[in-house]
Amino acid sequence: MAVDKKPADLERPLGITQSPPLFGSDVIARTLRSLDIPYIALNPGASYRGLHDSIVNYLGNESPQMLLCLHEEHAVAIAHGYAKVTGKPMLAAVHSNVGLMHATMAVFNAWCDRVPLVLLGATGPVDAAKRRPFIDWLHTSKDQGLLVRHYTKWDDQPASVAAAQESILRATWLSQMDPQGPVYINLDSEIQESALDFDPGELDPKRFMPPTLPGLNEADVAAAAELLRAAKRPVILLGRVSRREPDWLNRRALVDVLQARVVTHRKLGAVYPTDHETHAGAPTSFLDAGSKQAIVEADVVLSLYWPDLAGTMKTACGRADADKKIINVSIDHHIHNAWSMDHQALPAVDIFMPGDPDMLVEKLLRFYGVGEPGHIVDDAPAPVTRPPSVDPNLMTMAELSACVHMKTIDRKPTLLHVPTSWNSADWHYRHPMDYVGSDGGGGIGGGPGIAVGAALALMGTDRFPLALVGDGDFLMGATALWTAVHYRIPVLMVIANNQSFYNDEVHQAKVAKARNRPVENKWIGQRMTDPEIALSKIAEAQGALGLGPARNWAELSGMLDAAIDHVDAGGVAVIDARVIAGYSKAVQDAMAGKIASVSGRD
Template sequence: PPKRPPAMPEAPPPTSIERPAGLPAASNTLFGSDAIAETLRDLHIPFIALNPGASYRGLHDSLVNHLGNDAPQMLLCLHEEHAVAIAQGWAKVTGTPMLVAVHSNVGLFHATMAIFNAWCDRMPVIVLGATGPMDAARRRPWIEWIHTAQDQGAIVRNYVKWDAQPASPAAAREALFRAAWIARTAPMGPVYVNLDLGLQEDALTTPLPPLDPTRLMPPVTTGAPESLITEALTLLQTAQHPVILMGRVSRDETAWANRLALAETLSARVITDLKVGAAFPTDHHLHTGSPGIFPAQAALQAIAEADVILSLDWVDLGGALRTACNGPPAGRVIQVSLDHVLHNGWSMDHQALPPVDLFIAADPDQVAVAMLRHLKPAPTPPQPPLTPPNAPTAGPIVTPALAAALRLATGDRPVSLTHLPLSWDATSWPFRHPLDYLGSDGGGGIGAGPGISVGAALALRGSGRLPICVCGDGDFLMGTTAIWTAAHYRIPLLIVVANNQSFFNDEVHQERVATMRNRPIENKWIGMRMSDPDIDLAALGRAQGAQGFGPVHDAADLQAVFTAAIAAVDAGAIAVVDVRVRPGYTPAMASALTRTS
C-alpha cells in the first residue's frame, strides 16, 4: 500500500483568499457592528461560516472593512444548513465553537435542521442572526417587515442552550461573551444571538469601555466529589464482570489514554458506539462487539451479564439497558454525565430514563482521571501492526468491500473518517485514535454529512491526517453544495458516496410494514429509488469544483480509483468518488432494526 506523505499540503493562509482592498488606516466613526465585530475577534475564533443577507449587512461590512476579513475570516456557504454543519464538523475535531451567521428569520429557518443536529450531538456552535429594525418606523417597505420577528429566537429556543436579542452594542458585546461561555461549557451545545439591524448600523456616540474577555468567560469545573469516586471504584473493583459503556467523550489523546488505562486496570469489557466519535481502540481485546448505531449482539450479552456497568455519558443508556436485559439490569449501574442539564419538555433526544444506582454529575474525562489517581495502572503494551484486508474480488460492490479497498488505498497513513453511512460495518475498519472516527450527525438529519466533513477537514488541515467522508447518496445529494465551500477555500477532502440509488432505510421500513399487514414486499422500492434517470454524482462534485471519479461498478476497480482520488486530495483538491453499492445492512444492523421495530 502507498505510504503516507510527510504531511498534507497546507492550505493558503486566510488572508490570501478574499482579501479586502483599500482598507482605511483608521476609522473616524465607529458603528455598532464595528463593536460587535471587535467582540468576535476577542473570542479568538478563526472562522465565521455564513450565507449573506441584508439583515446583517452592517456586521458584514464591519467584518470586511473594519477587521479586514481576518480573525474571523468569512467562509461563504451556499446554504445556511451547510454553514452550521461546517461549524459542527469543526467542533467535532477541535472541541471548540465556530461562528455562523444566518440571515433574518428565513436564514434561521434554513439552518434549523443543522442546529438540531448540533444540539443532539452536543457540539458547541455560536449562531449569529439578525432581524429588521425593531423600531417599525425605520423598516424599509415590505422586505424588512417580512424579515422581522417579534421573538425570532423562539424558532430555535427549544434546541439551543441559550439565546438573546440584545438592544444595544454594549448589550451585544455582553451577550456574545455569554453565548461563547455557555456554548463551551459542558454539556456543550449551540447558542443563538439575534442582532437588530438598527443597532448594527447606528453610529456609536461614545466609545465603549474596554472589557477583559478572560474574566467574562471563566472555566467551569465539572469534576466529581472524591466520595462518589471512591464509591464508584468500590463497586468496580469488586465486580466480577464489569462493563464500561464509552459514549460522549472528547477527542483528546490524553483522555483516550486514560480511558484505555482505566479499562485495562479494571479488566472491564468496553462497548463503543457509532453515534459518537471513537472512544476506545475497537480492536483491543477488551472491546466487545463491533460499534454500531445500535449495540451488537455480543455487546448486549455483555451488558446483560455485567454485575457493574459504568456509563461514560452513553447515548441512550435506558434504551441499551432495556434492550439487553428485557427490563431493568441485574447489575449495578453507574452513570457519569452532565447531559440532564440540557433535557427539556420539547425534544425527546434525552432518550429513555435509565435505572441508575450511582449518579456522578461530572465530565467523563475528568472522572477517568480521578479514578486513575486511586489505581495503579500497568503500562499499556504497544499495539501490534494492523493486518491489511484482502483486496476485493471482481463483482458487484458491497459496503465492506468498499471499506477494504479504501483501507488498502490509504495504507498506513492516519485517516479521519468524518462521516459514515448506516450500511457501514465497523469490523472492517479498526479505530485506534480519537480522531479516527468523528461520530454521526447527531439528530439523524440527512444531508449533514458533506457539510460536517468540510468543517472537520478544515480543522484537520496541515495535520497529516486524511479526512474521508463516506456517505450515502441521499445524504450527498442534500448536502452537495457544501463541497463548493471546500473547493473555494482550498480545504482538501475525500468524499466517497456509497450509492445504492435508493433511500434504502425507508425501503426496510416499508418491507416491515408490508410484512405486518400481509401485503406484497415487492413494492417497497416505489417512491424510494433514485434512478431512471441515474444521477451523475461525480459530475455534481465537479460542478462544485471537486474532481469527480466514477461511477465505479466493479469491486476490483475500487482500489485503483481510490488511489487516484487520494492523490488528488494530497495535491490539495476535493475528490468525489461515486461507488455503486448493493443495498443492504450488516447482520448486526439488520438484527438491531428488527429488535427496535
C-alpha cells in the first residue's frame, strides 16, 4: 500500500534542543524512551500535563510518539489491537480518575484477551495543600488504581521520580510475563512538575526486565507424550498459543504425528489452518457440531491454554469431568482473582503442566524424534464461492463475508475484528496473520479502536488491514477512526449493519417464549431505525471515505472496489453494508442454552 505520510512524519515539534532533564517528567519520559515502544495513544488531560510537555519538548515527540485519540477507551483499545499483532505492549495514557473511568471497559477487554499493555494515568497533587481549588479535588483519588486493580496484573502510584523509573520498568516487564495483561501506573502531578535537584540517572531495561519462560517438568512431558502416543482418537484444543510461524508449523507437525483432530477458538485468532482435514468444525465461541463430535469421540484431550476447558468439556460431554484423559497446559491460574470470573470454571485434568504451550509442542516433537519443520507452504488463500442469495435486494452475513473475501483475497487480508454474527466457517485461515482474534471481554465499542491499533502494527507489512464490525460496536467506537485518518493508518472497515442490537433481540425472544408472551415484540428497545442512522456520514465526519448503505451484492462489490483503492493509497475507508439480522445456528443454540439455564425451560 502506498502511504505518502506515516505517523512519524506528523506533528513534529519546533525548537527542540538537547538538554539534560530538568523536571521529574523529563526523567519519566526518558524512561519511556528506553522501553523502545514507538507509540503512546492518549487523550490529553491536565493531570499529566508535565509528562505531555516532556514527551513533546524533551523527547521531540518520538519514541514514543503521541497518537491523539478522541476518547480514553479508544486509546486503550488501540494499544490492545497493536499488542494482538505484535505480541508486545504499547503505551496508553488517560487523564486522572475521570479518564480512567472512561477507559475501564477497554482495560477489561485487554485483561480478558491476555494481551500486554502499559497504561499511564495521573492524579492531581496527592499533597492536598498543593491542589488548585475545586478541579484538583475532583480529579484526585486516594487509591485510583482500585478502579482497575481487579483486571490488571499490577498497579502502582510511585512517590518519587526514582520510584517512577522503577515502576515503569517493573510494569512493562510484568505486562509481558505470561500470562500477559494490562498494567497501570498512576503518576502524581506534583512529581511530574517538580524541578529536579539532581538527575537520578538512567536505568538499563535489559537488566531490570529479564526474559521469563515458564518451565515444564520433564517427567510430566514424558507422561503426556506416552499418553498421547497410545491414544486412538486424540483431540488438541488450540487456545492461547503464539502467532509465530515456526510455532504454527510445530503444531501442524504434532497433529500429523498424533493423527489428532484440532479444535480452535473464534476469539483467539488464527492458530491452525481451519480448512485442513484435521480441523474439526469451525472456530466458534460456542462449540459447533463438528467440534463437539470430535471431543465426544476423543479418548485423550490435549488442552493448550484453552480459555474455557471445563465449560467446553461440559458442553460437549454433559459434564466437566468427562470420561476421557485430559492433559492441560496453562499458566492462567497465576492471575485468577475473586472479582472477575473470566477464568471460567475449574476443569478436571489428569496431567497439568504450568508452562508454555508452544514449548510443550516443541518438546513433544523432540520426544517423538521429529525434526524442525520447514516453512508454511499452504498459505495460499482458500477458494471462495458466492453463497445462494435469500433476497436479491438484501444480504446475509454469509454473502457479505464472501463478497469482501473475494474482493480482498489477492491482498493477503488480515481480519482485525469480526462481529457477533460472524460465522467462521465462511472464511478459512491458512496463516497466523489471517485473523488476529476478537475483543477479549465482549465489551461493545472496542472493535473500531482494536482494529485501528492492529492496522497500525501492520503498517509496513504485506498484509491488508480489514475489519468487520457490528453496527452497535461501530456507533460506540466510531471516533477511533479519526486517529487512523489523522495518523495515516490505512484500514478498511465494513459494518455489518442489521440496524439493531440484535443480540438482545435473540435474548428477548427466548424470554418471551419461556413466559408465553408475544415474541413479535422482541424488537422494541433494540432497533435503530426511524430515523435510520447514516453510518457512512459518521465515517466521513472523521475524515474517512464513507460509502453506503450497500443493500445487495452488486452494490457492496462496487463500493469495495472504491474502498480498496482508497486503502491501497493509504486511506481509511468505511462501508455501511446492510445485512439480514440473524446468527449462525451454533451461536443461537448456545445463547438459547444460556437463557434456558435461567428460565428453566427450553
